[in-house]
Amino acid sequence: MRVNAAIHRDFAISNIDDRLYAAFIEHMGRAIYSGIYEPGHPQADQHGFRRDVAQFVRDLKIPAIRYPGGNFVSAYNWEDGIGPKADRPVRLDLAWRSKESNQVGINEFATWANDLGIDMMLAVNLGSRGIEEARNFMEYVNHPGGTYWSDLRRSHGVDKPYNVKMWCLGNEMDGPWQIGAKPAREYGRLADETAKALRAMTPDAELIVCGSSNDQMPTYPEWERSVLEECYEHVDYISLHKYFGNSSRDTLNFFGKIEETGRYINAIGGVIDFVKAKKRAKNDVHICFDEWNVWYHRREEDSRRWRTWDWPEAPDLLEENYTFEDTLFVAGLLNEFIRRSDRVKIACIAQLVNVIAPIRADKGGKAWRQSIYWPYQLASLYGRGTALRVAVDGPKYDCEVASDVDFLDISAVTKDGTVTVFIVNRHLTETLDLRLSLTGYKDASIEFHKVIEGHDLMATNGPDAEPIAPADGKGLAVDDGTLGGKLAPLSYHVVRLKV
Known part of the structure; x- marks a missing residue:
C-alpha cells in the first residue's frame, strides 16, 4: 500500500516546549515508596532513593515533573512532610484509602528531582484547603529568607529557595470523587484569588488551572x-486529563482514540479563544495536558480492591503490564502532542514509576523499563525543536470513535540542521510503501533509524527480559529529496535526517 507524504521546511506548526515531555508522580501505591525511594535497598543512595530507578529516569531527560498529586493533593497537608522524619505524622490518604508515612516530603523530593536535573511542578491543595495554605507553601519553597516559612525551610537544612515556577491550582476539581470538589464558578473564583496571591510572591510563576478531568x-x-471566565487574566495554562484503554480488544479503534484526543485539544483551544475574545484579554492561555497514559489492564480489578482494603501503606496499586500494542499507541499519542504543540505546551505522562508507569521496580528487587518507556524516551530525546506540518495521502479507516483515520501516523521535528520523523504504521497486516517528500531541504541523509516492530500485540517486558526495545532499522533511504522505503505492519520508526 502506497503512502505519499510531504513536509516543507517553511511550513512550521510551532516551537515545541521541552516540557511536552514532562512527567507526573503521586503519593499513590508504590510510586514513591519502593518506587523511587526505598531505604535499605541494595541500590539505595545516601538519601534512600534507588539508583537503578534514577538512572532509568535520567535516561529519559525529563524536563519537569508534577508532584505530589493527583487526587492525593486534595486532602494533603504539605506541612506533614517537613522537619525531622521521626516527628512526621502518619496520615490517612483519603484518595487511595491507604496510609501516608510522610517520609518523603517537599525537601526529599526536591533533592531527588534536582539530582536528576528535573524542574518541579507543584500542586496546591484547593480541595480541603485554600489560599492561605497555598501561600504558605510557596513562601516555604520560594522565598529566600527572613520570614516565618522561609526561615523554617532554612532551619530544615535548605538555605536557598527552590524557585519553583510551575504551580497547579488544585487537581480535577470537577470530579465528584475529589475531596472538596466544587462547581465551576466557585472553583474558578478560588483559583483566581489563589493565583493573585501566588503571583504576588512569585511574579513570574506559571499557573495552571484545572480543566475537565476528561x-x-x-x-x-x-x-x-x-472556569476561565473567572480567572483567565491570572493563569497561564488550563489542564486536560485523559486515559486510554482497549477493553474491547479492537486495536484500530484503540488507535483511533488518538484522533479523539485531537478533537479534545481543538475544542478546548476554541474555548480558550472564545473567553479571550469575550474578556478582551491580552494574555494567552495554553494547554497543560498534565495527565495522560494507557490505563485499563488493571483498572477495573484495582478499583474494587482499593475501595475495600484496610488502609495499607504503599500498596500494590495500578501496576499495569504494558504491551507492544500500548507501545504503538503511546508513540502515536506523542505524535499528536507534537502536531498540537501550538496549543499543548506541557504534557505529563502519568505516572512515572510503578503506578501506570513506564518504569517498574520490585520491592527489594530489580527495576525494568516497560514497553512504553521507549517511545517516550525517543520523543523526549529527539522531539525537541520546531514541529513541522506533515501532509499525508494514503489509506484510511473508520472506527467507532473516529472516521478517516490514517494508517500512517507521522510527525516531524526540525532542529539544528536535522529533521526527525516519528512514524507509526497502524495497519494490522499490510506493509506501507512510504514516499516522504522533503521539500526545501537539500542533501538530506539518514543519521540514524530506530525501529520497534515484530512483536505480538500482547507481548510485554519484565524484570528478567526487555524484548520490546528499539533496534537499528533498515530499508529506508533518501533519494532525490524523498525518504522512501517499506514500513512493516504494526511498526514504529524514528528516523533522524541531516539536512
Missing part, C-alpha cells in the same frame, strides 16, 4: 468556559 465529563466543555 472529555467524557457531563460538564465538559462548559466547565472550561466557566
